[in-house]
Amino acid sequence: MRPWWSSRRLRLRLTVLYGGLFFAAGSILLGLTYLITARALEQQFVTGPVKITAGAAPGPVPMPHQISGDVSGDVVFRREIQTRADGVLNEVLTWSLLVLILVGIIALLLGYVLADRALRPLDRVTETAQRLSESTLHERIGLRGPADEVKRLADTFDAMLDRLRRVFDAQRRFIANASHELRTPLAVNRTVLEVSLEEPAASADLKALARALLGTNARYERLIEGLLLLAQSEQELTVRKPVDVEQVARTVLEQLDPGSRKRPVTLHQDLRPALVRGDPLFLERCVFNLLENAIKYNVRGGHIWLTVAGEPSGASVVVENTGPLVPAYEVEDLFEPFSRLQGDRVRSARGAGLGLSIVRAIVAAHGGSVTALARPEGGLRVEVRLPRTAA
Numbered sequence: 001m002r003p004w005w006s007s008r009r010l011r012l013r014l015t016v017l018y019g020g021l022f023f024a025a026g027s028i029l030l031g032l033t034y035l036i037t038a039r040a041l042e043q044q045f046v047t048g049p050v051k052i053t054a055g056a057a058p059g060p061v062p063m064p065h066q067i068s069g070d071v072s073g074d075v076v077f078r079r080e081i082q083t084r085a086d087g088v089l090n091e092v093l094t095w096s097l098l099v100l101i102l103v104g105i106i107a108l109l110l111g112y113v114l115a116d117r118a119l120r121p122l123d124r125v126t127e128t129a130q131r132l133s134e135s136t137l138h139e140r141i142g143l144r145g146p147a148d149e150v151k152r153l154a155d156t157f158d159a160m161l162d163r164l165r166r167v168f169d170a171q172r173r174f175i176a177n178a179s180h181e182l183r184t185p186l187a188v189n190r191t192v193l194e195v196s197l198e199e200p201a202a203s204a205d206l207k208a209l210a211r212a213l214l215g216t217n218a219r220y221e222r223l224i225e226g227l228l229l230l231a232q233s234e235q236e237l238t239v240r241k242p243v244d245v246e247q248v249a250r251t252v253l254e255q256l257d258p259g260s261r262k263r264p265v266t267l268h269q270d271l272r273p274a275l276v277r278g279d280p281l282f283l284e285r286c287v288f289n290l291l292e293n294a295i296k297y298n299v300r301g302g303h304i305w306l307t308v309a310g311e312p313s314g315a316s317v318v319v320e321n322t323g324p325l326v327p328a329y330e331v332e333d334l335f336e337p338f339s340r341l342q343g344d345r346v347r348s349a350r351g352a353g354l355g356l357s358i359v360r361a362i363v364a365a366h367g368g369s370v371t372a373l374a375r376p377e378g379g380l381r382v383e384v385r386l387p388r389t390a391a
Helices: 006-046 071-131 149-198 204-233 245-256 280-296 328-335 355-365
Strands: 241-244 266-271 275-278 303-311 314-321 369-374 380-387
Touching: 006 071, 071 149, 149 204, 241 245, 241 280, 245 266, 245 280, 245 303, 245 314, 275 280, 275 314, 275 380, 280 303, 280 314, 280 355, 280 380, 328 355, 328 369, 355 369, 355 380
Parallel strands: 266 303
Antiparallel strands: 241 275, 303 314, 314 380, 369 380
16 A cells, blocks of 8 residues: 555645745745834834933833933933834734744645645546556546636546547457458368368379478468467456466466477476466466477477466466577567577477467466576576466
8 A cells, every 4th residue: 555645745745835835925925024014113213313301200101202301311212112112023023923834834734625626636537547447448537627627638538538449449340350251261271171181082292282281271370379369368358267377287288298299308397376366268378388488499308397386476487498599688579479589590480479479468468577588508487477366
């Protein structure tokens, strides 16, 4: 939880600004009042010839026009008037400062209340923006009130949400149409080629061509499937349920079976319960791509280390593999779509370059993070961290 003052910094800054302006204006007004009062007292009671008559009866000090006498009495009287004038000025200054402080405190409180009322519409904009996601783009702020700056900001935000909703709807329709239009002809081609391979009258050359075309067709199917999965995984999660990443990893290992490949590798696993909340199919594909990548870009007789561990904040999945040397400056580029290592170290036929891109998209959709490091002896170390609750 953020501190109270952290979420109200703008209100506090405005309150301090209002209070500072009030104290500055009040201090200037107090200074001018002090100077005007001092000048008036000086002109009315201190200056001018004053004389004191000897033997005057005690009582209130007479005004200068009521007094006559010798010069020494005049001096004493002037000093008395000056002392009393200074006393009046000091009392005026003291009480004025006290009133200024008291009214200043009230002004600070009123300034905070006014700042809170002025910024309350912005809180609605912020709360709506934080609550919005791909599935809640239909919500609007709908701020009512005069057409001021805040009202125009809320209306602009609502108009932006309308445009975003249209874009997301168009993207969903495109993915659905592309899935159908691209997969259907490839499925037809695969069926025709498989039937031709089963045809007894087909020549050896025809069967060899059919096998080559079938392999090409399979690569295009994997490419299209990867592109569609990448587009779907970059969207908001529609399924959120408790998932044990350990069970996901065991399911993936049953599908892959690294030891049965043409170039078998040794798998070392350390699987522990790790509960998160998210889409189990996406998480399964994430672990699958990590292990598939580690198997593809390995060496004969290589090793893979798979670690799944639970943490207080969520789960971590680490896949480390032997393989060719990977330059450190190329590691980050491997997460970009269609990105592969340069040179002859990796053949493009091994994949479309979407494996790690899909991993990063799935992890980002779950609110996690993925990092990769090049091993000095060759290969990669990829670490995925997933929060306990999907973002």
